Amino acid sequence: xxxxxxxxxxxxxxxxxxxxxxxxxxxxxxxxxxxxxxxxxxxxxxxxxxxxxxxxxxxxxxxxxxxxxxxxxxxxxxxxxxxxxxxxxxxxxxxxxxxxxxxxxxxxxxxxxxxxxxxxxxxxxxxxxxxxxxxxxxxxxxxxxxxxxxxxxxxxxxxxxxxxxxxxxxxxxxxxxxxxxxxxxxxxxxxxxxxxxxxxxxxxxxxxxxxxxxxxxxxxxxxxxxxxxxxxxxxxxxxxxxxxxxxxxxxxxxxxxxxxxxxxxxxxxxxxxxxxxxxxxxxxxxxxxxxxxxxxxxxxxxxxxxxxxxxxxxxxxxxxxxxxxxxxxxxxxxxxxxxxxxxxxxxxxxxxxxxxxxxxxxxxxxxxxxxxxxxxxxxxxxxxxxxxxxxxxxxxxxxxxxxxxxxxx
Amino acid sequence: xxxxxxxxxxxxxxxxxxxxxxxxxxxxxxxxxxxxxxxxxxxxxxxxxxxxxxxxxxxxxxxxxxxxxxxxxxxxxxxxxxxxxxxxxx
Ligand SMILES: [Zn+2]
Numbered sequence: 001x002x003x004x005x006x007x008x009x010x011x012x013x014x015x016x017x018x019x020x021x022x023x024x025x026x027x028x029x030x031x032x033x034x035x036x037x038x039x040x041x042x043x044x045x046x047x048x049x050x051x052x053x054x055x056x057x058x059x060x061x062x063x064x065x066x067x068x069x070x071x072x073x074x075x076x077x078x079x080x081x082x083x084x085x086x087x088x089x090x091x092x093x094x095x096x097x098x099x100x101x102x103x104x105x106x107x108x109x110x111x112x113x114x115x116x117x118x119x120x121x122x123x124x125x126x127x128x129x130x131x132x133x134x135x136x137x138x139x140x141x142x143x144x145x146x147x148x149x150x151x152x153x154x155x156x157x158x159x160x161x162x163x164x165x166x167x168x169x170x171x172x173x174x175x176x177x178x179x180x181x182x183x184x185x186x187x188x189x190x191x192x193x194x195x196x197x198x199x200x201x202x203x204x205x206x207x208x209x210x211x212x213x214x215x216x217x218x219x220x221x222x223x224x225x226x227x228x229x230x231x232x233x234x235x236x237x238x239x240x241x242x243x244x245x246x247x248x249x250x251x252x253x254x255x256x257x258x259x260x261x262x263x264x265x266x267x268x269x270x271x272x273x274x275x276x277x278x279x280x281x282x283x284x285x286x287x288x289x290x291x292x293x294x295x296x297x298x299x300x301x302x303x304x305x306x307x308x309x310x311x312x313x314x315x316x317x318x319x320x321x322x323x324x325x326x327x328x329x330x331x332x333x334x335x336x337x338x339x340x341x342x343x344x345x346x347x348x349x350x351x352x353x354x355x356x357x358x359x360x361x362x363x364x365x366x367x368x369x370x371x372x373x374x375x376x377x378x379x380x381x382x383x384x385x386x387x388x389x390x391x392x393x394x395x396x397x398x399x400x401x402x403x404x405x406x407x408x409x
Numbered sequence: 410x411x412x413x414x415x416x417x418x419x420x421x422x423x424x425x426x427x428x429x430x431x432x433x434x435x436x437x438x439x440x441x442x443x444x445x446x447x448x449x450x451x452x453x454x455x456x457x458x459x460x461x462x463x464x465x466x467x468x469x470x471x472x473x474x475x476x477x478x479x480x481x482x483x484x485x486x487x488x489x490x491x492x493x494x495x496x497x498x499x
Contacts, residue, residue, distance in 0.1 A: 159499045247499035272496040273417045293495040297464040301453055302418070305498040315499065343416075343493075354468045354491070357476050 158315030159245030190312035249296035256289035276318035286338035422449035
C-alpha cells in the first residue's frame with residue numbers, strides 16, 4: 001500500500017518537471033499552459049493565456065480544448081501536486097510533450113512572473129451568469145468582458161427588441177438604444193421588449209423598463225432621436241459594436257459610412273415577409289454595406305415591413321442571430337459572418353450562405369479611402385462621389401448632402 | 410438548364426415561383442431568359458440600359474458574379490443562380 005506522499009513522489013519521478021522560469025521560457029516559445037485547479041482558484045488569478053480545465057474533468061475535456069497531441073503543454077496547479085497527476089494522465093492519453101511546473105503558480109508568483117486576476121464577479125453575478133461561466137470560451141474572463149462592453153442598438157423594433165433582451169440577459173454592461181418612435185399596437189406582434197400596457201410610451205423608455213427588470217447589471221443609455229447625418233457620429237462614438245435594426249436604406253447607408261470611419265463593427269440584418277439577410281461588417285476586414293449594395297432600390301421596389309408585412313418570428317430569429325454575432329465579436333470567439341451573407345427562409349426552414357467580397361473601388365472602405373482617413377483627411381462627399389446615395393456631406397463638420405434620414409421602426 | 414432562385418421580394422412578379430429553370434450559357438442570357446418568362450420582372454431587375462440594377466446582386470453557386478466575369482460569367486447546366494435585391498426591413 002502507498003501513502004499519498006509515496007504516490008506523489010512516484011508520479012513526479014515518472015514524469016518530466018520544469019521550474020517556473022523554464023515554464024516561462026516554454027510559454028514564450030509557444031507552449032500551452034494548462035491550469036488544472038478549481039474555478040475559484042482560477043478566478044483569484046491565473047497565468048495569462050492559460051487554458052483552464054479542472055483536474056476532475058480533465059480526461060473529458062482535454063481533447064476538445066487541445067486536440068493535437070503534439071502540442072507542447074506545461075501543466076500547473078497551486079503547488080505542483082495535482083498537476084503532476086494531470087501530467088501523468090495526459091501522457092497516458094498520448095500527449096507527447098507534457099511537462100509539470102514544479103511548485104505551481106505559487107513558485108511562478110515568487111519569481112515575479114505575470115498573473116492575471118480578472119475583475120471579480122459578485123456572488124450574485126456568479127449565479128446569474130453561471131451557464132456562461134461553465135463554457136470555457138466565455139468563463140469569468142469573458143463574462144467580465146461582456147459586463148465591460150458597450151453595444152449600440154439602432155432601433156428598438158423588430159430586430160432590436162429581441163436582440164436587446166438577449167444581450168441584456170447575457171450581461172452586456174452598457175446597451176445604448178436609438179429610437180424616436182412610440183410603442184404602437186402594430187409593433188406588439190413582434191417587438192417583444194414592449195408591452196400592451198406601454199402603448200403610447202416612447203420605445204426607448206419601454207425598452208429600458210424591460211431591460212432593467214430583466215437584468216439590473218445593465219446600464220441602458222437612451223437616445224430619443226432619429227439617426228441622421230448630423231448626429232450619427234456622436235451617437236456611435238465609444239461603442240464596441242453596433243446592431244443595425246433600422247428599417248430604411250437611408251439610415252443603413254448613414255450608419256455604414258460612419259461606422260467604417262469610426263472603425264466599429266456592425267451586426268447587420270434585414271427582413272422581408274418570410275425571409276431575412278444577415279452579415280457582420282468589420283471595417284477593412286470584410287466588405288461594408290456599400291460594397292454589398294452600392295445603391296439602394298427605389299422605394300416602390302423595396303417596401304418595408306409596414307407596407308409588405310413580416311412574419312413576427314422572422315425579425316425575432318434574425319435579431320437573435322445578430323445578438324449572436326455581437327457576442328462573438330465582443331468575446332473574440334468563433335467566426336463572425338464577415339464576408340458571408342446568411343439567408344434565412346422561414347417557409348423552407350432553410351439557411352443558405354453567400355460569399356461577399358470587399359469592393360476595391362468602394363468609396364467608403366477601399367484601401368484608398370482608408371489611407372485618406374489614416375492621414376487624417378475626412379472622407380467627404382467629394383471622395384464618395386456625387387452619385388452616391390445618402391452620402392454624408394461634410395461628414396461630421398456640420399451640414400450634409402442628404403436630407404434627414406427616415407425613421408427607425 | 411440552370412436553376413434561378415427568386416427571393417420573396419421578386420416573387421409577386423414571377424407567379425409566386427421560388428425557383429425557375431432557365432437555359433443560358435452566361436448570366437446575361439439566364440437573366441434575359443428569366444425576364445422573357447416573367448416580363449413583369451424587367452423593371453425590378455433591369456435598368457433603362459438593359460443592364461442589371463446595381464441594387465440587384467447575382468450569385469452563381471454562392472459567389473457574387475461582380476467578382477467573377479459579371480454578366481458574361483459562364484453558367485453550367487447544374488449551376489444555381491440567386492437574384493438578390495437589397496431589402497431594408499427591420
Ligand atoms: Zn465598402
